[in-house]
Amino acid sequence: MAEAVARTPSTPSELREFVVGLPKAELHLHLEGTLEPELMFELAARNGVELPYASVADAHSAYEFEDLGAFLDLYYAATAVLQTAADFEDLTWAYLQRAAADGVIHVEPFFDPQSHLPRGVAMAEVIGGITAGLRRGEAELGISWRLIMCFLRNLSEEDALATWAEAEPFLADLHGVGLDSNEHDNPPVKFAKVYAEARAAGLKAVAHAGEEGPAEYIWQAIDVLRAVRIDHGVRAMDDPELMERLAAEGIALTMCPLSNQRLQVTPDLREHPAKRFLEAGIAVTMNSDDPAYFGGYVVDNYLALAAALDLSREDLAKMAATSLAVSWR
């Protein structure tokens, strides 16, 4: 009888409640990717910025992407509304309230200073606003945090080094460096020097790799950049030796299924490798990447993957526990 009860499939709302109730960390989240159209319109009005959308619904209907590059064009354009510390604080606070509702107790978000500094926004406004939002989230929602500054890999290493120099006064509020943007032809090895400087200053390293780029970029992120977690890592599925390495060394993957679906990395989620990675003993975590653009926050990612891959409650609980275990709390 007990067995029969245990096997009774959950209703969608019961499963959602179960996943929300799992304490979890979100480790792959671009703050700029949490800019919901409603807030985009509010900040555009505040700062006198003209948007390419007539309405919130119009913005939503533009969010169909053929690949990462098509998404990034639209995503970087929207950052024009982020100009002052107050804007960055509002953005961060709005995200944290959503995260709290999803049972997130710890966050390690990314931000992209190189999408703001060239527009004349000072690093102090960006980091000051983000950390004000994070401190409010800690005080009012009990969400702890670490902050990761990303370099845009489509730009030069000189640009990354200049950005690193601008960040030096704020190192007390930074815990890691990351690498994002267009992966094609922008291998991790291009950023060996700036990563070495960041590690020497005591920061940890992560990097996007194996999203649209090959498994070789994951090897480089580990061996050259000394990344302790890989963001996405989907293409590890092509390389059994790499899968063994990830498992043996406990190098976690911060996976984002709805992003992978929307950016055509794994258009059919039933082919997503997360379950194969779990079975291979790899530390897999669930995250939302750019939730305002990809149709869901972190719990939506757990549920979409569970439905596509027939994951058990144990699988879901394991990924949530792993997210806390591989975090920098």
Ligand code: ADE
């Ligand atoms: N920046 C924001 N989202 C990204 C993603 N999924 N891949 C690379 N760069 C990004």
Ligand code: ZN
């Ligand atoms: Zn990402």
